[in-house]
Every structure is written in structure tokens, then in C-alpha cells.
Amino acid sequence: MRLRQRGDMNCTGRVKALVSVGGGERKVETYSVQSPERWMEDFGSGELQNGVAVVKIDPAFAETVTADGSYHVFITPNGDSKGLYVIKKTADSFEVRESGGGTSSLAFDYRIVAKRRGYEAQRLTDVTERFKAETAHVMPPADAHAPQIKKHLEPAAIKPEVKGTIKVPAHDEPIANKAALQKRDQAKP
Numbered sequence: 001m002r003l004r005q006r007g008d009m010n011c012t013g014r015v016k017a018l019v020s021v022g023g024g025e026r027k028v029e030t031y032s033v034q035s036p037e038r039w040m041e042d043f044g045s046g047e048l049q050n051g052v053a054v055v056k057i058d059p060a061f062a063e064t065v066t067a068d069g070s071y072h073v074f075i076t077p078n079g080d081s082k083g084l085y086v087i088k089k090t091a092d093s094f095e096v097r098e099s100g101g102g103t104s105s106l107a108f109d110y111r112i113v114a115k116r117r118g119y120e121a122q123r124l125t126d127v128t129e130r131f132k133a134e135t136a137h138v139m140p141p142a143d144a145h146a147p148q149i150k151k152h153l154e155p156a157a158i159k160p161e162v163k164g165t166i167k168v169p170a171h172d173e174p175i176a177n178k179a180a181l182q183k184r185d186q187a188k189p
Contacts (some may be wrong), residue, residue, distance in 0.1 A: 010131075036124045038116040040065050047107045048084070051098040055110065059092070064117055067091050071114035079106035 042061045046053045051108035065071065069091045075084045083099035094112075098104050 008125075010134075013173070014015065038119040038122060039112060039113050040116050041113045043109070043111050045107060045109050046096060048081075048098060049105050051101070051103040052162040053096045053108070054093055055096060056093050057091070057112065061112075062092055065114035066117055066120050066148075071112055074113075076109045077106060078108055079104070081106055091099060 015034075015076055016029045017032075018027045019030050021028050033181070039151050040061070042058060044055065044058075046055045069089050071089065073086045073089070073094055073096075075086060075096060077084050081098050081104045082102040084096055088097055095108075096108065099100040
């Protein structure tokens with residue numbers, strides 16, 4: 001059973017996924033593309049016949065993007081041509097033609113990118129104040145643990161029997177519990 005949640009995901013770090021390669025023997029990181037605006041994209045293929053093709057936009061995709069027909073189309077011909085260009089963009093289709101009045105019949109791939117419906121005007125939205133408010137109760141001030149960390153790492157805190165190696169507490173032992181760490185270290189032979 002999967003739990004469905006609604007909401008936004010915000011992060012200050014990287015957005016990435018781990019993908020198996022080499023028959024599952026290794027994992028590699030892949031990264032998310034970042035954009036200053038909310039874009040939706042779709043990909044497809046078409047075929048010129050006598051230098052012309054009309055590409056129908058997927059109706060479900062068309063419902064997710066701005067309805068005014070303002071979108072970008074990137075064309076890659078899959079064969080020799082005089083070049084391809086896009087004309088007659090509407091909300092449900094666009095036309096591809098060969099440059100220079102060409103009459104080639106060849107396949108092409110396309111990528112269509114349009115702004116997400118309802119978010120057309122948003123660009124690099126400043127969320128500084130919201131970020132500060134949302135993280136104020138979650139994250140302690142940057143210097144909240146500084147005195148404890150500094151005191152724990154001072155040379156006087158290192159015992160002579162350590163012989164030059166700095167002993168660092170395990171990840172599951174909070175530095176705030178310094179007295180318990182000292183007691184534990186004293187009990188060791």
C-alpha cells in the first residue's frame with residue numbers, strides 16, 4: 001500500500017536519484033534539471049511528407065500547460081535536409097516544414113516545452129522570508145552548538161594516552177553528552 005501525500009518539496013541541497021548500472025552491481029547519481037520557471041515538457045517523433053508535417057499535441061499534455069499556444073519546439077531531423085522550422089503553433093498542434101521550400105520526406109524528433117498552466121507569471125520567486133519562517137523552528141541557530149563543539153575539540157580535552165589521535169564520538173553519540181563520553185573513556189583500560 002502506498003501513502004499518497006500532497007504538498008511541495010523544497011530543499012537547499014541537490015535533487016538527485018541513484019540509478020543501478022552494470023547489471024545492478026553499481027549505483028550512479030543522476031541530477032534534476034533546475035529552471036527559473038515552471039515548465040512542462042513532452043517528446044515525440046514525426047515525419048515530413050514532401051517537406052511538411054503537422055504534429056498533434058497530446059491532449060492530456062495540452063491540459064497541463066498554458067492554453068495560449070506559447071511554447072517552444074526543438075526539432076532534430078533524422079536525416080539529411082535543408083533544415084527544419086516550426087510554424088502555425090496552436091494549442092493543439094504545430095506544423096514543421098523544410099527550409100528553402102524543400103520537399104524531403106524524413107523522420108524527425110521533437111521536444112516541446114511550455115509553461116505549466118496556472119503558473120505562467122512565476123519566475124525566480126523570492127521565498128527568502130518563507131524559508132526563514134519555515135526553518136526557524138526546525139534548525140537551531142548556526143552557532144548553537146559551537147561552544148560545545150569547540151570545548152570538545154580543544155587540546156586539553158584530548159587525553160595523553162590517545163597519543164596524537166583525535167578521538168571523535170560515534171555518529172549516534174551526541175556531543176552534548178560530553179560527561180557520559182568522558183566517563184566511558186575513563187572506564188576503558
